[in-house]
Amino acid sequence: MQCLLTAGLLLLLGDFVATFGYHVPEHVFGKFHNAVHHSPNRSFVRYAIRHRQPIALIDGFLSAAPYLIFIPLLWPLSPGGIALGLVLAEGHVIWRHQFHPQYQTPGWLKQVCRIVGITTPERHWRHHRDGNQAFGDIFSFYGQPAARWLRELRRLKQWWLQRQLSNS
Numbered sequence: 001m002q003c004l005l006t007a008g009l010l011l012l013l014g015d016f017v018a019t020f021g022y023h024v025p026e027h028v029f030g031k032f033h034n035a036v037h038h039s040p041n042r043s044f045v046r047y048a049i050r051h052r053q054p055i056a057l058i059d060g061f062l063s064a065a066p067y068l069i070f071i072p073l074l075w076p077l078s079p080g081g082i083a084l085g086l087v088l089a090e091g092h093v094i095w096r097h098q099f100h101p102q103y104q105t106p107g108w109l110k111q112v113c114r115i116v117g118i119t120t121p122e123r124h125w126r127h128h129r130d131g132n133q134a135f136g137d138i139f140s141f142y143g144q145p146a147a148r149w150l151r152e153l154r155r156l157k158q159w160w161l162q163r164q165l166s167n168s
């Protein structure tokens, strides 16, 4: 039980920080998430080599870091739960990027995901097509607050750009 709880906490906390601290800000202020992750070839390593931009690797690392930072906090609860959480997180990364045109999530699984609030490949594909939509990599219920956070950060960026312009 402790193991499952720890795994669930790792996923909830990790996806929260990943969504609000990395993913949404990247869409407003960043460059590499859009250029790499939203392209057909999503490998940060291949992008860094091909474009001779090793700095892109930092971005790739930052996308995973939100899950790793909670390891020390959750370790006393259950090290096995952390391992399970990381395996589930990686498994979900692979699953949610099933963008083959023939792929379809089975109806029963779609239903379960809708009830529990888990992002399906179909939902994540919507985000890859339009970076303004369907945030929440693992949990779809982060999608709505993330959309508000996106609007706020865009407003902040706009304000900052205008300020720069009027100061120059």
Ligand SMILES: [Zn+2]
Residues within 6 Å of the ligand: 037, 097, 124, 128
């Ligand atoms: Zn993705």
Ligand SMILES: [Zn+2]
Residues within 6 Å of the ligand: 023, 027, 033, 037, 038, 127, 131
């Ligand atoms: Zn994105």
